[in-house]
Amino acid sequence: MIRLHHVPGSRSTRVLWLIEELGLDCQIVVWSLTDGSLRSPEFLALSPAGRIPALQIDGRAIFESGAIVQYLTEREGRLAPKPGEFARADFLEWVSFAETQANILQALNIQHIFLRPDSARSVPLMKLDTRRLAVTARALEGHLSRQDMLLAGGFSAADCMMGFNIEAVFRFLPKAEFPALAAYRDRMTARPAYRRALDRAGGDSIYQREFYELPDA
Ligand SMILES: N[C@@H](CCC(=O)N[C@@H](CS)C(=O)NCC(=O)O)C(=O)O
The missing domain is CATH 3.40.30.10 (Glutaredoxin)
Known part of the structure; x- marks a missing residue:
């Protein structure tokens, strides 16, 4: 089991x-x-x-x-190019890129949600990480305006790594600025396996708000 x-x-x-x-x-x-x-x-x-x-x-x-x-x-033996195949490098890049982005999201979660009291937060760090997140989102926006999935060959496990992030990305960046990424998010969340996973996953235990604005100071 x-x-x-x-x-x-x-x-x-x-x-x-x-x-x-x-x-x-x-x-x-x-x-x-x-x-x-x-x-x-x-x-x-x-x-x-x-x-x-x-x-x-x-x-x-x-x-x-x-x-x-x-x-x-x-x-x-499914949902990823095999070692040695040309597309394998793309797969490995996007799997790791998803973690690069998730680490920024985690830093923003800590600042916006978990650190208490509010005076413990660092607004300069929150701004810096929001800009770093925007760099990753712009890279994805460019890539996904040219193809539907991360790999040209179609859906792969790299999309499970990245697709999960995008809900969180839009807690900190306005989705109107990233239409291709928003459409990708919609394609991912419409997948029956994603819906089944969400039903079993027990909802979200992290976010209480749709969008987290940067504080003024
Ligand atoms: N690179 C790790 C990161 C794992 C990670 O940080 N997970 C978070 C939840 S999304 C966690 O366990 N946080 C608890 C903590 O930081 O103490 C992975 O991809 O598995």
Whole structure:
């Protein structure tokens, strides 16, 4: 049995979505980002940095969403170009790019949502990270105005890595400025496997607002 360690609305949604795309069975274990349980010996044995996701599969635990996604596509022989194929480099680039972008989103989540009181936040850092996020969104906007999916060959697990991010991108950047990215988000969220994953994922435990404005100071 595959067991996914999950927090609703977190990066484990990428893995759950891919599991649905691949038609695999999995059991979900739900954790919390805020109750300290991710630092317990039990969880650190699965994911040594105390981060979600972790996946128990084939008699071991794997951490890092990008590693899990690559392992699953190689195990199942689907939804990624094979090592040595020309498009493999594109696939690996976008899987890693999704994490570059997710790290910026995580920094913005910490500043906008998790740091309390408000005076603990750094407005210059929030502005800097919003500009860094915009660079990644503009790169995607250019790419996705030329093709429907990240890879020219069609939907791949790289889209599960990236597609998950886009909901969060639009919490911090206005979607009207990124029409191709917004259309990509709509194509991704309309996928039956994404809908099934969302039904199982238990909603979003992070965002309370549609859009987070930058504070004045
Ligand atoms: N590069 C890691 C990042 C994992 C990560 O930071 N996950 C977040 C949830 S989306 C988490 O566990 N945060 C808890 C913490 O930072 O303590 C991956 O892609 O799996």
